[in-house]
Amino acid sequence: MSTVLVIGAGGVSSVAVHKMAMNADIFSDIHLASRTKSKCDSIAASVKQRTGRDVATYEIDAEEVPAMVNLIRKVRPSLVVNLALPYQDLPIMDACLEACVSYLDTANYEPKDEAKFEYHWQWAYHDRFKEAGLMALLGSGFDPGVTSVFTIWLKKHKLKTIRQLDILDCNGGDHGQAFATNFNPEINIREVTAPARHWENGEWVETPAMQIRTEFDFEGVGKKNAYLMYHEELESLAKFVPELERARFWMTFGDAYITHLTVLQAVGMTSIEPIKYQGRDIIPLQFLAAVLPKPESLGETTKGKTNIGVIATGEALDGSGEKTFYINNICDHEDAYEETGNQAVSYTTGVPAMIGSAMMLTGKWSGDGVFNMEQMDPDPFMEMLNAHGLPWKVEELDGPVEF
Template identity: 60%
Template sequence: MAKVLIIGAGGVGNVVAHKCAMVPEVFEEITLASRTVSKCEAIAAEVKKRTGRDIATHQVDADNVPELVALINNVKPDLVINVALPYQDLPIMDACLETKVHYLDTANYEPKDEAKFEYSWQWAYQDKFKEAGITAILGCGFDPGVTGVYTSYAAKHHFDEIHYLDIVDCNAGDHGKAFATNFNPEINIREITQKGKYWEDGKWVEIDAMSIHKPIDYPNIGERESYLLYHEELESLVKNYPTIKRARFWMTFGQEYIKHLTVLQNVGMTSIEPIKFQGQDIVPLEFLKALLPEPSSLGENYVGETSIGCQIKGIKDGKEKTYYVWNNCKHQHAWDEVGGQGVAYTTGVPAMLGAKMFLEGKWDNGAGVFNVEQFNPDPFMEEIGKYGLPWEETENVEFPHEY
């Protein structure tokens, strides 16, 4: 039985709170904290209605280390689950270090003034966490997260060497809005408008944003135009699996989304550089975020499903082999179960399960900073299906995808 402190009350925080409440044998006490306590209270009311369980709520500024330390000392959790903004990873890690409390997140750190996703800042905490005797689990959402576990599982059970990895991510859902993002608009738009990047022959190859794309066939969905992006799990996977010759990440976008995004870029609304407006400094992307629908509001009318998986090619017993492992998740299922949409659900469920794995001692690598693929994938793969994200696999893959 354990206490957890969840920081962040957006769409993912809602899912994590619900899913933790549904596993009382592990999560005995749950506290949800955010800058806006009314959001926490709304989630707590929904959790009470759906599960009958009470969760505590608190206000906290996740950029403020002393505030975070005071909250952690007050709650005394066994683990902090960080589903706040990527900008806030380091302050929360600092607070965990000061209080000697274990840490888990779903997305890597990004400095607010630069659209640069990488693990270097968090990996630099390795010695500090080791000396403090605590564990940090990085990127325990779906991608990153489950995609790392899928790769680890494939490496353990299906390959002697992995040579080619394509992570393929399709959202075939329809929320009925002209333009909306499935998670924090600021983070989403920064992610896809930065330069693309993939790993090939021991180095990173940089491309213009959205410049490489092709149709990929997704299970139960069909062909969808998919764009080559940089995504953070590529960085840790090529480090932890040095036999990989090429690693890429593909994500689908509809033509309406691309059209709106292109116009917004052309008029400067996706910029993160402050501008003067009526005597005040404003960041265009932050203003745009305020105009767009809140991602957590999309769930009720969301139809369709997501499909995310890993397509892998390598060597087993001296022979070439291909393998594909994936999950499909229906948006309506997420709404019916936790009052959320599928993208938040596929991030929040793995965060809960990673916390459960750690608290039960099934993910125990000792003190330090770890990405999910460094843990034993088997117990996670055994349980993820019963918590709402069942997986399928096949060895008949049309691979590799060329362009």
């Protein structure tokens, strides 16, 4: 039984804290902090109503390292779970090092002034965490996170090597809004509008954003247009699965989303460059994020399913030649809302955050330094996915899927 401190109070945090409260044998004491304490209090009230568990709440600016250190020393957690914005990863890691506590997050660091999603800033912390005898686990969400665990599970149980990998992220949910994002609008739009990149023959191939698409028939959702994008797990997979010849990431978007985004981009509302407005510097994308519906407000109206998985082709483990496997999870928005009060996009990230935390707190995953999900034994994590709301299935396909 362990004490955990969660930073951030959005939809993902709400799911993670609810699921932690449902696992009292692992998470004995739960503490929640964010810049806006009222959001923490709202989550705590929901957790109390649904589970009977108490969650202690605090106000904190996660970018203020001394304040973070003081809070960590006050709470004395075994683990800090960072579910705040990716801009805050490094300050929270600094605070964990100073306060001597292990760390977990769901998304890699990115600087505020550039849409750049890379792990090298956090990988540079490896020696410091190792020397301190602490563990930092990066990217314990769904993608990144579960998709990496899916890949390594296939390599452990089905494929000796993986030659080609395609990650497919489909959200078939309908929230009834003209335009809204299912997770933090600022992060979502920065990802979508950034140039696409994929790994091929030992190098990164860059293409314009949202220019390459394919149609795929997703079980539980139907046929959807999926667009080639860059996503951070491609970087870690290329590093830890060195035989990969090609690795790509695809995400589905409806026509209405694309139309709205195209117009917003054309008029400069997706820019992260400061502009002067009434004598003040503002970031257009941050203003846009402020006026869009909050992702945590979409749960009650969202219907439909998500379907996220990986298709891997490589040499079969049993020596029977080249094979292709598809492993995925389907999650229902309404089921997720009924259980935690949040839609499935938050659910599919928050549950893996809880599971990754459980892996560390129970010692099933351990080590000194900074680690990605691909470096861990996938089996106990996969078992917990089945037991805690994200069941998966694997099937052999007739051959490689060409997009």
